[in-house]
Amino acid sequence: MRLEGVWLRYHRRGPWVLRETDVAIGPAEVAVVLGRNGVGKSTLLQLAAGVLPPTRGRVVDRPATVGWVPERFPADQPFTVGAYLTAMARVSGLSAADADRAVRRWVDRLGLARFHGVRLPQLSKGTAQKVGLAQALLRPPGLLVLDEPWEGLDAAARDLVPEVIGEVLADGGAVLVSDHRGETVRLPGARHWSVAEGTVTEAAPSGGAATVVVELSVPAAGAAAAVARLRADGHHVLRIRDAAAPPPATRPDSGSPSTAGAVPGSGAGQSGERGRPDPAEVPVSGGPDVDEAPASGAPGRPGPAPEVAR
């Protein structure tokens, strides 16, 4: 999706909030929109989502299904949570059966089951925000736009946001998210769009931020082939360990022998060596700390070995 030469002002003679904006985001990409209060982050997100039409310019190649989570969920509507989500699912084009399934799934996932029959105006701010998140995900979005999605959420629900974003990315969706709480660190690999004085600029990725550690698990019998495939694709295999063994608590010492290519059962890197990193492959500084792999921030579910960086 691209914004091409987009300008926006709210009133005919009002000030331009955004001028000559050209940004693009592709499938499976996430961009975090940053900037101080009132610079136009929400405005940019609404343009991207199609909630606001540009005053000048155009938005092209917007995916057919857009999930939009506003900063404040408009809870002053006379529906129960269940009725509202079902109606939103049907409006998005799901059949009655699919709508029921989708509502059940997201109500369970976001811990909304006990609010199913509660009317929206009676919800707390955090619960209303969860309903706002649920309605955007009922149909898998090709573009998910989240305006300060962490706002008002409790710790458990905050953890769900990067998890859900990872799932949308894994399905090939694009994600735009604004953030003034610094939660962005939970989104390794995100692009950063900075809004200031009516213009949007993309910050170049800084040093190690361009690399993330992805944890995944594979059947032991297929590990050798998986490692070979990952290497052939240009990925950097950091370590292989038994799924049952916990990840090391501290950074491995740099004098340990090389086992990064060792696969259980392959004859190399057995027993005492397995699970220890190749000092030549683990970045010493400036890159991701292998032992502090972002379990909650990695795009995908946390899982056991092997650990792979790209």
Ligand SMILES: Nc1ncnc2c1ncn2[C@@H]1O[C@H](COP(=O)(O)OP(=O)(O)OP(=O)(O)O)[C@@H](O)[C@H]1O
């Ligand atoms: N509906 C509107 N009508 C008129 N002006 C508006 C409207 N919505 C926003 N503005 C103005 O546009 C500018 C940008 O607002 P916007 O909400 O996009 O900023 P923001 O960066 O998201 O702010 P915050 O971080 O406080 O959420 C502000 O000056 C705001 O007052």
